[in-house]
Amino acid sequence: MTNPVFPGVPRIESPLFAQDSLADLTATEQVIARDLNTHGFAVLDFPDPDIEARIERIKANLGPRFDIPFGDRAADKTRGERRVQDGWKFDDDVRAIASNPQMLNLLGKLYGRAAFPFQTLNFPVGTQQAVHSDSVHFSSLPERFMCGIWLAMEDVAAGAGPLFYVRGSHRWPIVTNAMIGRRGFGEELNSAQDPFAEAWKALCRANGAAQEPFLARKGQALIWTANLLHGGSPQTDPTLTRWSQVTHYFFDDCIYYTPAFSDECIGKLALRDIVAIHDGEARPNRYLGEGIEAGHYSKNARPKGLSKDSNSGLFLNILKALRN
């Protein structure tokens, strides 16, 4: 249900959330909506009767892709490549988890727009990633129409480097290049997150915020909102695995882009060419119901015909596209 006053804000992040009766949601869904609004995350059992079998098939299918001695209990599991991006392209179970219809339906109700999955990540062990917000990798205009769903594919022990979150951090400013005084458009970086690391740490310190580990049970899922700070705790026992799947979702009728490589203030956006995983259909960048000129900008690339210093950019193209 879209709020008539703020249709451009996700329902669960609306400044009018307290006035929302949530009458169209079940009691369980209402708890999830309130958790997302208050804490920036919500925990639920993954709504798929076949989840156990899917998880085991994924481990069997993806396991051999890693150079990790899974069969040797005492061996170090933290070496080599430890993630598969977009496994949905070749693994039906990864795709089924990403496309779970109950989840899509729930996200649609929670955000007030139809949700679609666009990226999957599968991890056999913890990521040990520093605290960050995914919003520098993928964001939307209007903002916050993005979320992640993290699925525990085994019980997570404290020594296995659990996922952690910073409760309430979704309400802090979304850190952008403009805020940290950096140009992003046309930059090439190995880690899109690095330039923002100090800012996120400083916000955590200033708020006295704790990194709370999620000691999940196999089959539990955690939804995180677009700006929730999270990461992977240090792995104190390198012999443990920590299988998980992260699926990232966008919502209809938005511009989808990479903020780490954008300068929003001067209209330079690294647009994304998004395909929805569940139906295989492209989701062209749209603003207020109208398409904008996609293809002029691509991830981490300069717009055709524009020099690095040019100030003309996306907004001109949006205006042109809307006039046409």
Ligand SMILES: O=C(O)CCC(=O)C(=O)O
């Ligand atoms: O599983 C983790 O440790 C964190 C994963 C993560 O941050 C992500 O996929 O965005």
Ligand SMILES: [Fe+2]
């Ligand atoms: Fe993340």
